[in-house]
Amino acid sequence: QLQLVESGGGLVQPGGSLRLSCVASGFTLGYYAIGWFRQVPGKEREGVSCITSSGDNTTYADSVKGRFTISRDNAKSTVYLQMNSLKPEDTAVYYCAVPRLFNLCTLFHGEYDHWGQGTQVTVSS
Numbered sequence: 001q002l003q004l005v006e007s008g009g010g011l012v013q014p015g016g017s018l019r020l021s022c023v024a025s026g027f028t029l030g031y032y033a034i035g036w037f038r039q040v041p042g043k044e045r046e047g048v049s050c051i052t053s054s055g056d057n058t059t060y061a062d063s064v065k066g067r068f069t070i071s072r073d074n075a076k077s078t079v080y081l082q083m084n085s086l087k088p089e090d091t092a093v094y095y096c097a098v099p100r101l102f103n104l105c106t107l108f109h110g111e112y113d114h115w116g117q118g119t120q121v122t123v124s125s
Helices: none
Strands: 003-007 010-012 018-025 034-039 046-051 058-060 068-073 078-083 092-099 112-115 119-123
Touching: 003 092, 018 034, 018 092, 018 119, 034 078, 046 068, 046 078, 058 068, 078 092
Parallel strands: 010 119
Antiparallel strands: 003 018, 018 078, 034 046, 034 092, 046 058, 068 078, 092 112, 092 119
């Protein structure tokens, strides 16, 4: 059974950093791209970043470019999202997800059909 579990969220001050992890089980992570998304209540889920199966290609939303870095360790079945220079507007529940098409790296949430439970990130002083 395919499962994704996010961790690493928490409360951090503006300008601080967090590293989120997405651990996969029940399938071979190395065959799939992975996307990170975020959502705040009342708003549509927003694509943050994605990475192809080999890690050779990555995509970032304009709002996080230069601050967030996505990476993966297929041997550990884990994808990471390093978040630096955090801003209050980064506050959201963060999710990782697997696309329908194995190695499709896209920030459009409609292309993903397996999601983790999410981890809360709160940026506040």
